[in-house]
Amino acid sequence: MEVSRQRALIVLVHGACHGAWCWYKLKPLLEASGHHVTVLDLSASGIDRKSLNDVRTLADYTAPLLEVLDSIPPHEKVVLVGHSLGGLNLGLAMDKYPHKIGVAVFLAAFMPDTKHGPSYVLDQYCEGTPAEEWLDTELLPIGTPEDPLTSMLFGPKFVSLKLYHLCSPQDVALANALLRPSSLFREDLWKKSPFSNEGFGSVKKVYVVCTQDKAIPVNFQRWLIENSAVDEVKEIENADHMSMLSTPPELCQCLLEIAKEYA
Template sequence: MSGDADPTRPTLLLVHGAWHGAWCWAKLETELAARGWTSRAVDLPSAVRAAPSAGPLPGVLDDADVIREAIAAIAGPVAVVAHSYGGIPVTQATAGAANVTHLVYLAAYQLDTQENLLSFRGEFEPELVVEEGLVQPTAHLAADLYGDVPEHEAAAAAAQLVPHSARCATEQVTQVGWHSRPSSYIVCDRDRMVPPAQQEKMAARANTTYHLASGHSPFLSVPGELAALLTQIVG
């Protein structure tokens, strides 16, 4: 989505987390456009929207390829905003991307070389349902994802969630964009999905840290506040 954008500003590339899609950024994109920002959102293949065909399920490297292609398709500077799991393929994809000017990790996994989601966070929680290599979007997950989102909006969002490839939890990061690009971390202080204490550990790797008094999905619960904060960070 584009507003009446300033061509000297970077385009914001929005990368969703597990179980989601580009749809989840719609409210934030409207707020960004009102502030004169151009934004684009990607759909990661690891969020499996159709019955998987024969062969391995998509993983971190497949997601990184999609992000890398999206970055290359943007003329001019790009600031990449990664949410939750999306931080892992963003870290991988942005290494060596010449037009990336800033990385923003929104309650996201800012991992380092040879780390993966499970090596950082630990084993899957017992309440997670994994079937045939896919982590299912259960009602328990939705409650943690959307704890501070209005009930009718949370229900609408939960209805759009899709299974996510469990392979993404074990594939390691092999190259790291934030080693050579400025990065910022936004800690969501009321997060029930990625504990704020874990976010603080990853935020220590970023150049700057910011806080939002929100749950895990501020693009739905406080999109105006998030847009204002992103303007402060990348503007």
Template sequence: MEIMAGDQPQHHFVLVHGMNHGAWCWYMALTLLRLAGHRATALDMAGCGVHPARVDEVLTFQDYSRPLLDALAALPSGDRESCSSRTATAAVGRAMAATSDELLAYVGDDFFMDSQDFEQRNPNISGRPFIFGPEFMARKVYNMSPLEDLNLGLMLIKPANSFTTNNSEEVVMRDENLLTAGRYGSVRRVYVTVEHDRAIPVGFQRRMIAQSPGIEVEGIAAGGADHMVMISRSEDLAELLVRIAGGRGTVRASKANDSVA
């Protein structure tokens, strides 16, 4: 990798994966950010990646998010920039689960193709664990990513609970008063649009943005970006994250065998 860091300030990026995935999916963007002189931490949410919890041991979204909450709590104030999707698209005074509900209504019942539900072994968790199917992954999630990364994803994804069903134990995702104007609304939020994302269609991306007043919007302009933009356009995403965070350096890939700082 060739990095042109210049005199840019250092940032700490905390990278959070999406449904069924793990910290592993950030391997390319994380490397570029570190080689550019930044700190980058990719986390496994509970029950995902190499995290030791089983899916039937993760009762709530708060349990699922505990690795992220603990990691952020341990950082000095101001020593981080986070990149995730679930909270970045939620509006003040709106339950986080509302976005998932509306996406399901927007795309229809057949959208997830060969994806599967599994038997729920824990009666204290509403709904069933869910995993993306191979055809869905190939056609809508990794549709512009290298074939080797699709195959890596197919080997590493794991079932996960969605935490969007009504459940007496699940208060975080359904709490309309959780995201307040004074706290969540006061934090800078940036949504990165991806025109050819087939897992979250661009029309629905625009709807989420419209429902989130005050959110900034950036886009991956280059072609070839899919839902897994951290893989399909890792260099473009890393440069965009650095620019959003206020850095002035350039991230540029060249040699694959350079050392990682």
């Protein structure tokens, strides 16, 4: 594996129901190439102590990431990587801290734009996904009619058949043991204005397509790319939705190339 000579600060943001734990294979590979890597649990995720009942908005959910970026010195910029729903966390962070992000990497992720509200890409995905495609995923209303929220927890069938179908049995077992209820936060995002051109729109963007993804299929990933201008598109062959677990060396090489180009 080629090692980049330039040391970058890479921040890895997990997707829904997951936590910092899902990067356990990728983090040491990137660090072995000389980069500093930060992984974090978003609110009510991983070992974060909050309950989903305490996390009502995307901003609440994203708070740990915003705290990390707030702590970055003004002269430094990060390579910010968001997986799956983590693309929405990136959108919020890019709008708030565009000057601290050298490049935003959307890894098989929902990528918003500056033309529509931030719920738009999720709405398009949900409207185009038949109910039976969610398999045994639990979608439950929580909260009150005045403050609604829909919780989401991937079931074992969805994990093994849609998310982790090219991963090892050990990683499937790990996921089923560690996944926590999350949300798409659509109820909150329906109320929000589009991300700004001055914030989100000013940050360099790279989209990484996972060609064997059954959770966010390739055709939808390509639609996301067409919907929101990106600076570069990369592909990882034979990667399912969880490329950090199914193809970590290939993903590492991809991120090293991005860091070398944009960091």
